[in-house]
Amino acid sequence: MTPDSSGFAHDYATAILRRGREPMPPVDFTPDWGDAPRRGKYYPAATAFPLPAPEPVPASLDTALRASAGTAPRASGNAAPGSAGGTAPGGPGAADEPFTLPLLASMLHHSYGLFGRRLGIQANTDLAALPSYAHANWYRGTASGGGLYPCSVYWAAGPGAGVPPGVYYYAxxxxxxxxxxxxDVTDRVAAAVGPQHRAGQFLIVGVKYWQNAFKYNNFSYHAVSMDVGTLVQTWRLWAGAQDRRIEPVLWFDQAALTDLLGLVPDDEALFAVVPLTWAPAGGAGPAPGAQAGGDRSAGPAGGGAGPAPGVRVRHADQERSRRLLEFDTLRRIHRATATALDRPPRGALAAAAVPPAPPDRPRIPLPEPTPMPMPVSAALTGRRSSFGRFAAGRPMPAADLAALLRATAGSTVPCEIDAADDRPLARIHAFVNHVAGIPAGGYGYEPETHSLVRTTAGPPGDFLQRNYFLANYNLEQAAVVLVPTVRTHAVLDATGDRGYNLVNATIGAIAQTFYTAAAALRVGAGVALGFDNVSYVEELRLADTGEYPLLIMLAGAERAGLGDYRYELR
Incomplete structure (x- = not known):
């Protein structure tokens, strides 16, 4: 893979912004649902062992949000291999207790594991197909664009993990x-991410493009880079509730890890590496419940010795689709970000932060947010999309809106270039339709004063519906539509092409927090990308600040008495 698309992220970001008025090619594209890929990778020849059964997380979502919002950058990278971590001073989010195999298993289940099957009456276009088992909607704790779940989770396990050292794929x-x-290949992973992030265990997040691109073609990169953010934020909420830390590394040698994992560079990209602080343990014995039989991968079967330097994964994913398509713009943005290796210095993001709201605009103070005592695991299990079930008859309490705003505004993706005094990259705007005590109109949320800063006056329902492309939501019926924005071009100027991944991971993290908080508040929720971004720039007066609206998040009461079906796997 050659760096033939340097700087292309700026062009791609502009094309995404304008796609409502200037459609991205291929304009006449229609997905072949009969030849769709699996929603996960399939390694038929790889041995497997079952993970421990997941345990519920008793800590409240409020606790998790305080921890994730309070995480400060590590001063010197992750703990050394075998370190027990420990609680550091510094308030919420400073704790770094060690992971164990049961804890890792529970986190993976609550994020990307299957919870059960849903078949509710709603307005999405896939409703007619859902009764078919082949098209069943198996829901998970993490949100995903189009419900396609293209992320792959790999575990580079070192000594003391409770399993033989090696590379594992979460099935x-x-x-x-x-x-x-x-x-043990953790030294090779550490070399790819840098010595300051040395650890004994790593999670690696990849994206198999075809799992998403078969539907979204060149738009796919925009969607999947947000999916990385939703996954990482689920981990951060889950871990933060239990005094553990998840801090992804985004600037690393992607080519080196792609080679280690035996991937085809243009088919699957690696977006994040997460070093884990791990509890010390005795010698690694056989994997719990491991199946008998040989593994065809090269290298020793256990112990701490690593394979030869040139060894790589030989197992290959078996694709279900008979016909795979290539998309030129997707390939170019992938290559632009994958080959952007230069890591910006800490503090580089300061110039890209959203500026304060104009002091002369009217402000409406918000009440204290509604508490969210629901356990994190219950909130993740209860997360779902409303798809046309909103009902305007019951206005949202202002305290619920305050809770959604505070939670989403505090959502970030802490990474290796953060500085302690960085301002947020994202701002949350709100189109208020039906919120008790809040006049209808457009606002910006100001976290420092916990208030709404007025941008436009009057009911926004007509604007919202007129600028939405799909038929699965009636935006006027939602109590509020939240709009996260980022100064995308400013981030790219400060960080280079790979900064696009940070922009969209941040938006994905905000969306995941929104969904989880809505579940804890027991209000309907939905997230959508099919809107005219340029119209939102104009309506919210964002041209001067360079903010890009990247998705919309709807919340409100739902219609009562609609048919529903749920089958829980656990």
């Missing part, structure tokens, strides 16, 4: 780990 449908390579 979400079975809640199991498949061994792709035997032997």
């Amino acid at each position: 979400h449908a079975r809640h199991a780990m498949q061994r792709l390579l035997a032997g």
Whole structure:
């Protein structure tokens, strides 16, 4: 893969912004649903062992949000291999207690594992197909664009993990780990991410493009880079509720890890590496419940010895689709970000932060947010999309809106270039339709004063519906439509092409927090990308600040008495 698209992220960001008025090619594209890929990778020859059964997380969502919002950058990277971590001073989010195999298994299940099947009466276009088992909607704790779940989770396990060292793939449908390579390769992962992030265990988040691109073609990169953010934020909420830390590394040698994992560079990209602080343990014995039989991967079967330097995963994913298509713009933006290796210095994002709201605009103070005592695991289990079930007859309490705003505004993706005094990259705007005590109109949320800053006056329902492309939501019926914005071009100027991944991961994290908070508040929720971004720039007066609206988040009461079906796997 050659860096033939340097700087292309600026062009791609502009095309995404304008796609409502200047459609991205291929304009006449229609997905072949009969030849759709699996929603996960399939390694038929890799041995597997079941992971421990997940345990519920008793800590409240409020606790998790305080921890994730309070995380400060690590001063010197992750703990050394075998370190027990520990609680550091510094308030919420400073704790860094160690992971264990049961805790890792529970986190993976609550994020990407299958919870059960849903078949509710709603307005999305896939409703007619859902009764078919082949098209069943198996829901998960993490949100995903189009429900396609293209992220792959790999575990580079070092000594003391409770399993033989090696590279594993999380098989979400079975809640199991498949061994792709035997032997300790954590030194090679550490070399790819940098010595300051040395650890004994790593999670690696990849995206198999075809799992999403078969539907979204060149738009796919925009969608999947947000999916990375939703996944990482689920981990952060889950871990923060239990005094553990998730801090992804976004600038690393992607080519080196792509080679280690045996991936085809243009088919699957690696977006994040997460070093884990791990509890010390005795020698790694056989994997719990491991199946008998040989693993075809090269390298020793256990112990701390690593495979030879040139060894790579030989197992190959078996694709279900008979015909795979290539999309030129998707390939170019992938190559532009993958080959952007230069890591910006800490503090580089200061110039890209959203500026304060104009002091002369009217402000409406918000009440204290509604508490969210629901356990994190229950909120993740209860997360779902409303798809046309909103009903305007019951206005949202202002305290519920305050809770959604405070939670989403505090959502970030902490990474290796953060500085302690960085301002937020994102701002949350709100189109208020039906919120008790709040006049209808457009606002910006100001976290420092916990208030709404007026942008436009009057009911926004007509504007919202007129600028929405799909038929699965009636935006006027939602109590509020939240709009996260980022100064995308400013981030790219400060960080280079790979900064696009940070922009969209941040938006994905906000969306995941929104969904989880809505579940804890027991209000309907939905997230959508099919809107005219340029019209939102004009309506919210964002041209001067360079903010881009990247998705919309709807919340409100739902119609009562609609048919529903749920089947829980656990």
